[in-house]
Amino acid sequence: MNSAVRLYLPVDGILEVFDSFTGHHQAGFTHSAALFPRHIVSDISKAGMGIVKTVKGCWRRQDKAVVARRSSSSGNRRASADRPPEVPVDVAELGLTKPRNCHRVVVLGAPRVGKTNILRRFLGEEYEEHYEPTVEDFYRKLFYIGGEAYQVDLLDAAQERGFPAKRRLSILTGDIFLLVFSLDDRDSLNEVHKLQKEIKAAKAKVQKPxxxxxxxxxxxxxxxxxxxxxxxxxxGQLLGEDVPFFETSAKDGTGLEAVYAALATLGGLPDETTPSRHQIVSILTYQTLCVGKRGRGTRRHSRGLGAPCAAVDPLARRPSFSSDLRLVLGSSTKHKKPEVCPIQ
Incomplete structure (x- = not known):
């Protein structure tokens, strides 16, 4: 699955990476990481002078923010320090999370059955009474457990029912599936049955039997x-007795822990990924832990492992459909050469 990772890094670090490729130092820049905590978000698609130009613009905006923070109270300064940056900048992929620790959970089901609130609970948020139809939501929850980083992408593909190719692409890129129906709506159960058969048919094109x-x-x-x-x-009679089934209430939390534990088991994830077994930290705190892990020897670092924690990536966006399609075509050729595109 797609395992692209965003990372907040000091600008100094970006220039060091850039210098390592070009062999040149950028003249004319004066900066201090101690005075200006310039963190940015990155992707792999740009490099070279494009990075430097974007960074310079980012500096100008953030210098103004520093002046404003200096005039605020110490409490406000502390709160702003935990706020993730608002300006994304592209940088080389650093790969904090191993590919085997990255999973995409695709959530499917009829409208108004509570899919969004089930995901909100998993992300550590409160139940939302007001209903708004979901077009498509993508979330990313990052875990740091036992010295290992884990990434769980959550795709709520609610309104893809009218777009078969788009829905099939979501299914093909999914590792684990959560099918949701409402106990007060028999039609929603029948839709889950149809989705189950669709998942089986689609996955047969890219996976071994x-x-x-x-x-x-x-x-x-x-x-x-x-x-x-x-x-x-x-x-059980309709979907099969071997399919894990749980009765839940997103409103009062009944059964949700068991659902999250079952998803973790299917994905080979630690039990600590269930919401009750880890604490939520800021995205910057999470990445500080991961960067510290990379900079130390595994044995020495494993002695002082902290409590399991997780963070929600506030800037997570669904990977492009073209990258998802390349991923699907690549995985299908590992087993057999497809006669047609598998999303058709």
Missing amino acids: THPLRVVVCGNKADLDAQRVVRGSEV
Whole structure:
């Protein structure tokens, strides 16, 4: 799966990386990481002088912010220090997370069954009563557990029902699937059944027949027991007894920990990825831990491992469809040469 990683780094570090490739030092720049905590976000697509030009513009904007922070109270200064940068800048890929520790969870189901609130709970956010139809949401939660970095991408592909090719691409790039229906809506269960068959058919084009299908089914709105029309026994008969099934309530949290634990098990993730077993930290704190891990020997660093923690990447965006398509075409050729594009 796509494992691109954004990293907040001091500008000094970027120039050092740039100098290592060009063999030149950029004259005319005076900066102090101690006075100006210039952190930026990056991607792999640009390099060279384009980086320097963008960095210079970023400096000018952030210098003004420094003056404003100096005039504020110490409490405000501390709060702003934990705020991630607002200006993304491209830089070389550093790969803090190993590819085997990167997973994409695709969430599918009928509208109004509670998919978004289930994801909000996983991200450490509160239940949202007001309903707004989801077009597509992409989230990235980063974990630091036992000295290892993990990345879980969450794709809520709610409105792709009317775009078969787009939905199939989402399925092909997914590692684990969370299918959600509502216990008070039998039609939503039937839709989950259709989605299950669609996932099987799509994955057969890019995976070996013996590869297990990683699907978890969630019957949401268990708190509305009086309106229930679907029983657990029916779910097993329709979807198969071997499919992990949980009755949940995104509103009061019933059953959600078991769902998250099942997703972790299917993905080979640590149990500490469930929300109750780690603490949420800022994105900058998380990346400080990861950078510190890279700069030390594994044995020496493993002696003082801290408590499991996680951070939500505030700037996460879904990878482009072209990169997802290249990923799918590459994985399909590992097993057999496709006669047609697998998203068709």
